[in-house]
Amino acid sequence: NAGVTQTPKFRILKIGQSMTLQCAQDMNHNYMYWYRQDPGMGLKLIYYSVGAGITDKGEVPNGYNVSRSTTEDFPLRLELAAPSQTSVYFCASSYSGTGVRSPLHFGNGTRLTVT
Amino acid sequence: AQKITQTQPGMFVQEKEAVTLDCTYDTSDPSYGLFWYKQPSSGEMIFLIYQGSYDQQNATEGRYSLNFQKARKSANLVISASQLGDSAMYFCAMRENNNDMRFGAGTRLTVKP
Numbered sequence: 001n002a003g004v005t006q007t008p009k010f011r012i013l014k015i016g017q018s019m020t021l022q023c024a025q026d027m028n029h030n031y032m033y034w035y036r037q038d039p040g041m042g043l044k045l046i047y048y049s050v051g052a053g054i055t056d057k058g059e060v061p062n063g064y065n066v067s068r069s070t071t072e073d074f075p076l077r078l079e080l081a082a083p084s085q086t087s088v089y090f091c092a093s094s095y096s097g098t099g100v101r102s103p104l105h106f107g108n109g110t111r112l113t114v115t
Numbered sequence: 116a117q118k119i120t121q122t123q124p125g126m127f128v129q130e131k132e133a134v135t136l137d138c139t140y141d142t143s144d145p146s147y148g149l150f151w152y153k154q155p156s157s158g159e160m161i162f163l164i165y166q167g168s169y170d171q172q173n174a175t176e177g178r179y180s181l182n183f184q185k186a187r188k189s190a191n192l193v194i195s196a197s198q199l200g201d202s203a204m205y206f207c208a209m210r211e212n213n214n215d216m217r218f219g220a221g222t223r224l225t226v227k228p
Contacts, residue, residue, distance in 0.1 A: 031214060042121075042206055043160075043218040050214055058215060090160065092216075100148035100210045101167055106160035 002026050006091050006107035013081040013114045021076040021110050023091030030096035032074040033104060034058075034066065036087040043090060049074055050096070081114045088112070118142065119207055119219035126224050128197045135182070136192040136222045138207030147211045149190040151181070154204040154221070163205075166190055197226045 007022045025032065030051045035043040035058075045058030049068040063085060065077040074093075078085060088111050092104040120139045128134035140149065147168045153161045166174045166181045174181040182191040194201055207219040 033216070035218075042119075042220040045215055045217065048215050056215075059217075088158065092160075094216075100146055100212060101165065102148075102210075103150055103162040103165060104160075104208075104216055105162075108159055 004091055004093055004105055004107035006089075006110050008110060009108070010111045011113070013078075013112065015081060015083065015114060017081050018077070018079050019081070019112075021078070021089055021091075021112075023074045023076065023107060024072050025074075025091075025093040025105070026072065027093060027095070027105065028071060029093035029105070030071065031094045031102075032068065033092040033094075034064070034074070034076045035090045035092065036060065036085075037090060037109075038087050046076065046089075078112075083114050086112060086114045118217045119209055121207055121219035121222050123222045124220075126222055128194075128224065128226055130199060130226055130228050131196055133193060133195045134197055134224065136194070136205050136207075136224065138190045138192065138219060140188050140190060140207070140209050142188075142209065142211055144211045147209055149181070149183070150208040150210065150216070151179070151190075151192045152206045152208060152218075153201075154206065156203070160206075164192070194224075199226050199228060202226045 004025045033048040034046040044060045047066040049055045091107045094102040149166045151163045164176045180193045204221045210216045
C-alpha cells in the first residue's frame with residue numbers, strides 16, 4: 001500500500017518556468033490537499049479538494065492552479081515560477097466518512113528551489 | 116486571523132522527563148478536530164494524536180496525551196518519558212467542518228541525553 005506518492009522529490013526551476021507537481025493516493029480518499037512549508041515554518045494550505053471535479057482555495061493560492069479529474073490524482077501547477085515559491089510542498093489526503101475526525105495522510109514532500 | 120497558535124518556537128527537555136507543548140486555537144464552529152503531528156529531521160509528517168471537540172476525555176496514545184481545555188481553547192500535547200528520538204518539530208492542527216486543516220507554526224523539541 002503506497003499511500004500518498006509525490007513526484008518529483010526535488011526540482012530546481014528558473015524564474016518564469018512552469019511545472020506540475022504530481023500527487024497520487026491509493027487509499028480511495030475523497031479529500032486531498034496541497035500545503036507548502038517554508039524553512040522553519042508551519043504548513044500553509046494552498047488548495048484542497050473534497051472530490052473529483054471540486055477544488056477550493058486555501059490560505060495561499062496565488063501563483064498556483066489545481067485540477068482533480070480523478071479520485072486518485074491531484075496535481076499542483078506552478079505557472080511563472082518566482083523565488084517566493086521556493087519551498088517544500090506536501091500533498092495529503094484523508095477519508096471523508098468521519099468528518100473532522102479524519103487525520104491527513106501526507107506524502108514525503110517535494111523540495112522546490114526557484115533561482 | 117491566526118487559527119492555531121503555538122507560542123513556543125523551541126523547547127528543551129531532559130531524556131526520560133515529561134514535556135508539554137502548548138497549542139491554542141480559535142474557532143466558532145462547535146464541531147472540530149484537533150491533531151498533533153511530528154516532523155523529524157527527515158521531513159515526513161507523522162500523525163500522533165487526535166482530540167474531538169465533543170470528546171469528554173482527553174486523548175491518549177502511548178506516551179502521548181492531549182490536555183484538552185475546551186473553555187480555554189487549548190490543546191496541549193504532553194509527551195511522557197522523553198526519548199532522544201522525540202527530538203523533532205511538532206505541529207498542532209485543527210480541522211473544522213469546511214474540511215480544510217490549518218496548522219500552527221510548530222515547536223522544535225530537543226531532547227537532551
